[in-house]
Amino acid sequence: xxxxxxxxxxxxxxxxxxxxxxxxxxxxxxxxxxxxxxxxxxxxxxxxxxxxxxxxxxxxxxxxxxxxxxxxxxxxxxxxxxxxxxxxxxxxxxxxxxxxxxxxxxxxxxxxxxxxxxxxxxxxxxxxxxxxxxxxxxxxxxxxxxxxxxxxxxxxxxxxxxxxxxxxxxxxxxxxxxxxxxxxxxxxxxxxxxxxxxxxxxxxxxxxxxxxxxxxxxxxxxxxxxxx
Numbered sequence: 580x581x582x583x584x585x586x587x588x589x590x591x592x593x594x595x596x597x598x599x600x601x602x603x604x605x606x607x608x609x610x611x612x613x614x615x616x617x618x619x620x621x622x623x624x625x626x627x628x629x630x631x632x633x634x635x636x637x638x639x640x641x642x643x644x645x646x647x648x649x650x651x652x653x654x655x656x657x658x659x660x661x662x663x664x665x666x667x668x669x670x671x672x673x674x675x676x677x678x679x680x681x682x683x684x685x686x687x688x689x690x691x692x693x694x695x696x697x698x699x700x701x702x703x704x705x706x707x708x709x710x711x712x713x714x715x716x717x718x719x720x721x722x723x724x725x726x727x728x729x730x731x732x733x734x735x736x737x738x739x740x741x742x743x744x745x746x747x748x749x750x751x752x753x754x755x756x757x758x759x760x761x762x763x764x765x766x767x768x769x770x771x772x773x774x775x776x777x778x779x780x781x782x783x784x785x786x787x788x789x790x791x792x793x794x795x796x797x798x799x800x801x802x803x804x805x806x807x
Contacts, residue, residue: 582744583684584614584694585737586663588652589701590631592617594730604738607747615737623651632704641705649700649711656698663696664716668732670725672718675736684743699736701729767797
């Protein structure tokens with residue numbers, strides 16, 4: 580059984596699938612580490628045109644996602660797993676970072692046996708009816724900028740969580756020594772072949788084969804944000 584299931588509620592599932600079915604995320608699904616389910620919000624739209632949005636009370640530009648389709652879509656998923664946790668990407672949310680990604684990737688306290696289940700609701704248009712937040716467990720912000728929809732944040736959330744799960748990355752310590760693995764640390768510089776390229780050379784210590792000196796060099800060249 581997968582360690583984590585992601586259900587993405589979106590108006591544009593076709594925009595998400597190419598990325599999620601590629602590279603490490605494809606391997607994670609193929610190995611049974613994660614499961615990804617798509618729910619089209621339009622299927623829960625109102626009337627013959629399956630409307631999901633309307634103009635805001637009080638006036639203003641743009642359209643807002645309505646409560647009814649959002650609640651119906653989320654509740655349809657939670658009817659299968661009432662303990663699934665709902666995530667919404669929103670500017671008013673907690674800013675996403677590596678520490679949060681680790682919390683979400685942690686399999687302890689899974690919601691259904693050994694399975695964690697996250698529902699990611701992707702807003703679109705100008706925004707959403709504020710009442711939708713009443714059925715959301717986690718409000719997440721990707722930073723101080725605005726996107727046209729929640730699909731890109733959904734990809735970022737799934738990618739950053741999945742890569743921390745055992746069996747996804749190649750090396751056992753791949754996710755432990757990278758940037759932001761311990762607060763605001765930055766990973767040491769890395770090099771590969773050739774040893775010299777356009778007059779730029781790899782530091783001699785990395786070519787020495789002396790593991791102790793290499794480890795010391797890496798510690799010295801690891802940094803933190805805000806430090807020179």
